[in-house]
Amino acid sequence: MKVTVSLIKADVGSLAGHHIVHPKQIEAARENLKLAVETGLITDFYVFNCGDDLELLITHNKGEDNPEIHGLAWNTFKIVTDNVSKPMKLYAAGQDLLSDAFSGNIRGLGPGVAEMEFEERPSEPIIVFAADKTEPGAFNLPLFRVFADPFNTAGLIIDPRLHKGFSFTVLDVLEGLKVTLNCPEEMYDLLALLGTTGRYVIYKIYSREGLIAASCSTTRLSLIAGRYVGKDDPVCIVRTQSGLPAVGEVLEAFAFPHLVAGWMRGSHYGPLMPVSLKEAKCTRFDGPPRVVALGFQLNNGKLIGPADLFDDPAFDYTRMKVMEIADYMRRHGPFMPARLGPDEMEYTTLPQVLEKLKDRFEKVK
Numbered sequence: 001m002k003v004t005v006s007l008i009k010a011d012v013g014s015l016a017g018h019h020i021v022h023p024k025q026i027e028a029a030r031e032n033l034k035l036a037v038e039t040g041l042i043t044d045f046y047v048f049n050c051g052d053d054l055e056l057l058i059t060h061n062k063g064e065d066n067p068e069i070h071g072l073a074w075n076t077f078k079i080v081t082d083n084v085s086k087p088m089k090l091y092a093a094g095q096d097l098l099s100d101a102f103s104g105n106i107r108g109l110g111p112g113v114a115e116m117e118f119e120e121r122p123s124e125p126i127i128v129f130a131a132d133k134t135e136p137g138a139f140n141l142p143l144f145r146v147f148a149d150p151f152n153t154a155g156l157i158i159d160p161r162l163h164k165g166f167s168f169t170v171l172d173v174l175e176g177l178k179v180t181l182n183c184p185e186e187m188y189d190l191l192a193l194l195g196t197t198g199r200y201v202i203y204k205i206y207s208r209e210g211l212i213a214a215s216c217s218t219t220r221l222s223l224i225a226g227r228y229v230g231k232d233d234p235v236c237i238v239r240t241q242s243g244l245p246a247v248g249e250v251l252e253a254f255a256f257p258h259l260v261a262g263w264m265r266g267s268h269y270g271p272l273m274p275v276s277l278k279e280a281k282c283t284r285f286d287g288p289p290r291v292v293a294l295g296f297q298l299n300n301g302k303l304i305g306p307a308d309l310f311d312d313p314a315f316d317y318t319r320m321k322v323m324e325i326a327d328y329m330r331r332h333g334p335f336m337p338a339r340l341g342p343d344e345m346e347y348t349t350l351p352q353v354l355e356k357l358k359d360r361f362e363k364v365k
C-alpha cells in the first residue's frame with residue numbers, strides 16, 4: 001500500500017507579534033484533524049509549530065495534490081483563524097490565507113506544501129523540517145550537502161546503495177519552470193543554479209532508481225500575491241536510512257549555520273539556527289531564522305514519534321556560532337550584504353525616498 005506524507009503550513013497569526021503560535025491554535029488544528037482520522041479521510045497527523053508558522057503533518061492514501069487533503073488543510077487553517085486567531089486578536093490573524101475561496105489545490109493560495117507518495121519500506125524513518133524567518137531556498141545548501149557532498153554524507157562513498165548519487169529536480173520559481181539534474185555528473189551545473197537561492201529551489205530529490213528521497217515546499221508568497229506579503233517559511237520531508245542518507249548524515253548538514261534570507265521584515269540575511277521545538281520561537285531582531293527537525297517512524301501510515309532531533313547538546317556549538325555570526329551581521333545595520341538587495345526586500349522605502357529626492361538629483365558632468 002502506498003502512503004502519502006503531506007506537510008502543509010501557514011502563518012495564521014501568532015502571539016507577541018510574529019513570535020510564536022499560541023497553544024490554543026495547535027489545539028484547534030488537532031481537533032479538526034482528529035475528526036478527519038475518525039471519518040477515515042486521513043491515517044494520522046501531527047501538529048506543531050516553528051515560530052509563527054503552524055505545521056500540519058498528515059499521512060493518508062490519496063496521493064499528492066489531492067483536493068480532499070488540501071481542502072482539509074485549508075479548512076483547518078480557516079477554523080484556527082476564525083475560532084482562535086481572530087477572537088484572541090492574535091497578531092496577523094489569517095495572514096497566509098490569501099484567497100477567500102478554496103478551489104481544489106492549496107498551492108498558490110498562500111500555505112506552503114511539501115508532499116511525497118511512496119511504498120512504505122519494512123522500516124521507514126523520515127525527518128520533517130520546518131523553518132521560520134526564511135525562504136524555500138534556505139534548504140538548497142543543506143540538501144545539496146546531504147545528497148551530493150561526500151564530505152557531508154559518508155554513504156555516498158562507502159555505501160554501494162548510495163554510490164550512484166541522486167537526481168535533483170530544481171524549480172525556477174520566477175519563471176515557473178523545472179529541470180532535473182543528476183549528481184555527481186552534473187554537480188557543477190546543479191550548483192550554478194542552487195547558489196541563486198531566491199530563484200532556483202530544490203523541489204524533489206530522487207535516488208537514481210527513481211525512489212523519492214526528499215520533497216520541499218517551493219511557493220513564494222511574493223509572487224502569489226503580486227507583491228511581497230511575507231516570507232514563505234519553508235518545510236521539507238526527507239526519507240532516510242537503508243540506501244538513503246542516514247539520519248545523522250541528514251542532520252550533519254545543519255551543523256554549519258549558513259546564511260539565509262528572511263530575517264527581520266523578510267529583508268535581512270541571518271544564520272540558520274537548528275533548534276528544538278521548545279526553542280522554535282524567534283526573538284532577537286525577530287530571529288535569528290530557525291529550523292526544527294522531527295524524526296518519525298511510519299507504521300502503516302501511522303506516525304510513531306516525534307523525536308525532536310535538534311534537542312541535543314551536539315548542536316550547542318552550532319547555536320553558539322549562530323549567535324557570533326548574528327552579532328557580526330547585525331553590526332552592518334542597514335548595509336548590504338546584511339540587508340537584502342533592493343529586489344528581494346519585503347519592506348522598502350526606496351521608491352518614496354527616490355520620489356522625494358527626484359528634483360534634487362543633478363546630472364554629473
Ligand code: F6R
Pocket residue numbers: 017018092133134230231262263264265266285286
Ligand atoms: C519576518 C517577520 C517579521 C516582521 C516584522 C514586522 O518574516 O515576520 O520580522 O516582518 O516583525 O512586522 P509588521 O509589519 O507586521 O509589524
Ligand code: MG
Pocket residue numbers: 011013014017018019052092095
Ligand atoms: Mg507572522
Ligand code: MG
Pocket residue numbers: 011051052053132133233
Ligand atoms: Mg513565519
